[in-house]
Amino acid sequence: MAGKRATINDVASLAGVSIATASKALNGRQDVRAATRERVLAAAAELSFQPNALARGLLSGQTRTVGLLTSDSVGRFGIPVLLGAEDAFGAGEMAVLLCDARGDAIREQHHVRALLSRRVDGLIVVGESTNPRPSISKDLPVPVVYAYGPSEDPGDVSFVPDDVGAAAMAVQHLLALGRRRIAHITGPAHYKAARDREEGVRRALAEAGVEQAGQTLSGVWSQRWGRHAAEMLLMAEPEIDAVFCGSDQIAAGFVEGARERGRRIPDDIAVVGYDNWEVLSTETRPALTTVDMNLEVLGRTAAQHLFAAIDGKATPGVHTLPCQLVIRDSTAPPGIS
Amino acid sequence: MAGKRATINDVASLAGVSIATASKALNGRQDVRAATRERVLAAAAELSFQPNALARGLLSGQTRTVGLLTSDSVGRFGIPVLLGAEDAFGAGEMAVLLCDARGDAIREQHHVRALLSRRVDGLIVVGESTNPRPSISKDLPVPVVYAYGPSEDPGDVSFVPDDVGAAAMAVQHLLALGRRRIAHITGPAHYKAARDREEGVRRALAEAGVEQAGQTLSGVWSQRWGRHAAEMLLMAEPEIDAVFCGSDQIAAGFVEGARERGRRIPDDIAVVGYDNWEVLSTETRPALTTVDMNLEVLGRTAAQHLFAAIDGKATPGVHTLPCQLVIRDSTAPPGIS
DNA sequence: CTCCTGCACTTAAAGGTTTTCGGAAACGTA
DNA sequence: TACGTTTCCGAAAACCTTTAAGTGCAGGAG
Numbered sequence: 001m002a003g004k005r006a007t008i009n010d011v012a013s014l015a016g017v018s019i020a021t022a023s024k025a026l027n028g029r030q031d032v033r034a035a036t037r038e039r040v041l042a043a044a045a046e047l048s049f050q051p052n053a054l055a056r057g058l059l060s061g062q063t064r065t066v067g068l069l070t071s072d073s074v075g076r077f078g079i080p081v082l083l084g085a086e087d088a089f090g091a092g093e094m095a096v097l098l099c100d101a102r103g104d105a106i107r108e109q110h111h112v113r114a115l116l117s118r119r120v121d122g123l124i125v126v127g128e129s130t131n132p133r134p135s136i137s138k139d140l141p142v143p144v145v146y147a148y149g150p151s152e153d154p155g156d157v158s159f160v161p162d163d164v165g166a167a168a169m170a171v172q173h174l175l176a177l178g179r180r181r182i183a184h185i186t187g188p189a190h191y192k193a194a195r196d197r198e199e200g201v202r203r204a205l206a207e208a209g210v211e212q213a214g215q216t217l218s219g220v221w222s223q224r225w226g227r228h229a230a231e232m233l234l235m236a237e238p239e240i241d242a243v244f245c246g247s248d249q250i251a252a253g254f255v256e257g258a259r260e261r262g263r264r265i266p267d268d269i270a271v272v273g274y275d276n277w278e279v280l281s282t283e284t285r286p287a288l289t290t291v292d293m294n295l296e297v298l299g300r301t302a303a304q305h306l307f308a309a310i311d312g313k314a315t316p317g318v319h320t321l322p323c324q325l326v327i328r329d330s331t332a333p334p335g336i337s
Numbered sequence: 338m339a340g341k342r343a344t345i346n347d348v349a350s351l352a353g354v355s356i357a358t359a360s361k362a363l364n365g366r367q368d369v370r371a372a373t374r375e376r377v378l379a380a381a382a383e384l385s386f387q388p389n390a391l392a393r394g395l396l397s398g399q400t401r402t403v404g405l406l407t408s409d410s411v412g413r414f415g416i417p418v419l420l421g422a423e424d425a426f427g428a429g430e431m432a433v434l435l436c437d438a439r440g441d442a443i444r445e446q447h448h449v450r451a452l453l454s455r456r457v458d459g460l461i462v463v464g465e466s467t468n469p470r471p472s473i474s475k476d477l478p479v480p481v482v483y484a485y486g487p488s489e490d491p492g493d494v495s496f497v498p499d500d501v502g503a504a505a506m507a508v509q510h511l512l513a514l515g516r517r518r519i520a521h522i523t524g525p526a527h528y529k530a531a532r533d534r535e536e537g538v539r540r541a542l543a544e545a546g547v548e549q550a551g552q553t554l555s556g557v558w559s560q561r562w563g564r565h566a567a568e569m570l571l572m573a574e575p576e577i578d579a580v581f582c583g584s585d586q587i588a589a590g591f592v593e594g595a596r597e598r599g600r601r602i603p604d605d606i607a608v609v610g611y612d613n614w615e616v617l618s619t620e621t622r623p624a625l626t627t628v629d630m631n632l633e634v635l636g637r638t639a640a641q642h643l644f645a646a647i648d649g650k651a652t653p654g655v656h657t658l659p660c661q662l663v664i665r666d667s668t669a670p671p672g673i674s
Numbered sequence: 675c676t677c678c679t680g681c682a683c684t685t686a687a688a689g690g691t692t693t694t695c696g697g698a699a700a701c702g703t704a
Numbered sequence: 705t706a707c708g709t710t711t712c713c714g715a716a717a718a719c720c721t722t723t724a725a726g727t728g729c730a731g732g733a734g
Binding site: 059 | 681683688689690
């Protein structure tokens with residue numbers, strides 16, 4: 001802990017110039033003689049001078065700081081988005097002020113006020129699910145971008161993964177493997193993610209003229225439910241040859257349950273998961289074919305559009321970003337496994 | 338996006354007082370008449386005035402902001418620490434500026450400079466492992482606290498989980514269950530965490546006068562290694578009745594491998610994991626008895642001590658925080674399972 | 675010689691808030 | 705009335721940086 005920090009004043013007097021000249025020299029302005037600039041730079045280095053971002057921000061009205069407001073403490077979806085955003089910002093010298101509202105609207109309001117008082121240039125709001133959430137953008141003096149969970153207000157800027165398209169892609173993959181008795185196990189129906197993925201399944205099957213094997217099974221997003229669903233499904237529809245699961249946890253549970261009932265994965269039943277949560281998707285046996293929502297890309301995109309919005313070029317609406325199917329052993333063709 | 342933001346000047350003129358009086362009224366100072374204070378508060382509410390934290394910080398030299406510097410992008414350990422810190426700060430109106438160095442020293446330096454230029458009041462450095470890391474505190478004008486990964490400099494303030502004690506506790510738990518042929522499978526020996534946990538095993542066994550079953554098996558922190566280790570171990574030491582694993586991933590793999598070889602968990606072999614990574618520890622069958630490092634508590638403690646250090650009351654040294662054994666089915670007494 | 679131009683630098687203002695100090699009014703006391 | 709005390713409020717400085725405007729000087733053109 002050194003003493004008082006050097007100001008541009010100290011630099012100027014050490015270099016024997018005025019603070020205006022010092023400022024110009026440090027910022028690379030042109031009307032400074034090379035020799036003078038050299039002296040100033042040397043003085044700054046000597047004092048290890050760091051310009052005070054507060055003073056600069058006070059003057060310019062720009063803090064080069066954005067607030068990131070997340071609701072899911074556990075961070076399973078928020079973290080990749082955060083990393084993507086931090087990545088996009090890091091390149092441009094931006095900083096991220098992180099706040100966790102813990103799903104509490106009051107706390108969220110509180111955090112928004114605190115961020116505004118710190119004069120952030122913009123806000124990214126990360127939802128805990130893809131369900132639309134109340135807008136906070138009303139009367140806010142800075143632009144806001146919603147990531148993962150879109151705003152209810154279509155005038156806001158939101159970025160969400162294309163759950164419908166991804167589910168369709170997963171089913172098309174199963175169809176391409178020759179599977180025709182395809183079932184779907186997913187999470188609670190009050191999740192838009194569950195409904196969207198079901199919709200994608202329906203579309204892909206309709207397009208191919210194939211009937212879904214049994215009803216969609218809605219439960220929770222857990223491994224336990226996957227095991228339980230395996231029991232029920234294999235009882236009701238014993239001849240299924242493929243299952244698309246709404247999460248990797250469900251898929252891992254299904255694999256376990258199906259194997260206990262003597263089904264081989266992927267030979268008897270091909271399985272596709274969702275989320276590409278590495279600890280599950282790559283470590284289970286067989287490794288899971290699964291949908292990767294590209295959340296880091298989503299976060300980066302949201303950050304880039306926040307930049308644009310700060311510069312006045314907002315692009316209102318809910319933008320869906322494509323997902324990616326990561327193919328692994330759980331849908332390998334029969335001959336190979 | 339409203340127009341220009343209200344300043345205390347606007348509030349003062351709307352209330353018909355000077356800015357000094359407005360400031361005093363807003364900050365609850367005593368030498369303001371009640372009626373005047375009322376007028377000022379009403380004016381502030383009317384304009385939805387938010388004091389400019391930059392101006393305030395410029396004057397007071399305190400930004401009520403701390404920097405959190407993390408190295409592990411994946412965030413398995415960083416995130417809980419971050420949440421704990423955010424929790425401790427949130428209560429006191431502090432904000433967290435998040436930076437991810439991605440394990441790159443250059444980038445880290447860059448971030449430190451950026452944070453310093455923003456005049457953070459302090460820094461928390463979160464390591465990616467418990468291996469000691471180079472200090473950054475030298476000549477820094479603000480206090481620094483290290484969490485999870487301690488600083489190499491004993492003059493710094495560091496908080497780490499008590500890996501030795503936790504491993505001993507895990508082994509004592511197995512001994513209390515009557516197990517006497519206890520093996521240990523863990524991660525790479527260049528991790529201090531692996532060496533510490535091994536040391537804890539050694540101490541607990543020595544104290545009880547029990548020999549370890551076979552050599553400690555060092556591999557990687559993966560489920561795959563756990564499966565592989567199960568094969569090797571059951572070949573070399575077929576009569577083991579308990580295994581302490583260096584991570585939940587290894588434990589999950591071991592359970593799988595042991596079961597394939599006909600061992601029942603926990604009846605034949607009791608298993609203890611490490612990390613309490615919920616997706617593994619609660620969802621596997623049987624649910625894993627495991628060590629919880631209380632990382633949120635660690636983060637919160639680090640944050641609180643950073644507060645203290647900001648106030649000039651630093652407590653140098655490496656402080657170890659106790660872990661907690663979470664007992665689940667994988668070590669249930671024989672009769673019950 | 676005067677005027678103009680361009681260069682290198684300085685002065686001063688601005689940005690929003692807090693705080694110290696001083697002033698004015700009201701009130702009580704002699 | 706004169707004076708001291710209390711209460712409430714205002715003027716101005718301070719924090720640090722950037723930038724518009726201005727100053728002084730040298731050299732070239734007329």
